[in-house]
Amino acid sequence: MAIRYNLWIDPDNVAQHRAVEADLEHYFVERFADYPHIRLFGADPYDYDAPFNRLYDVLMARAAEYCERTWCYVASPEQLNRCFFRAVGRSNKFVRDQPDGDTHQSGA
Known part of the structure; x- marks a missing residue:
């Protein structure tokens, strides 16, 4: 494997x-703008059919293609x-379910 x-x-x-x-x-960040608010995983972060997890898979593939097409660059999975x-952290499109398993929430 090369x-x-x-x-x-x-x-x-x-x-x-x-x-x-x-x-x-x-x-x-631009791709996130194409979607309504996206709810982050709640009780089950391993629910692979959750919208966030499906979005992740699709955008990873599209971003890899974008890099190769635009930059002639093959980005590593990491x-x-x-x-x-980083983009999720900067975007205002993501909302968290409350409570999300944290029993020690501030203000509770």
Whole structure:
């Protein structure tokens, strides 16, 4: 199996890796804008049919294709995952179910 990921092939090209990751994060935030508010997992984070989990799978595949098409860059799964969750943290499109299993909530 050949190594495909640009990060592994050329780890010293830090400027390119950072530029691609910044663009990926922006790409994810733009894609989130296409959806109504997305409810994060509640009691069962392993419910693979939950909207958030289905969205994750679809956007990972689309982002990988976007990187290859736009940047001629093959992002590693770790880069895609990190950029996705950074974008989730920055986006106002996600809402959490309450309570989500945390019995020590502040204000309760």
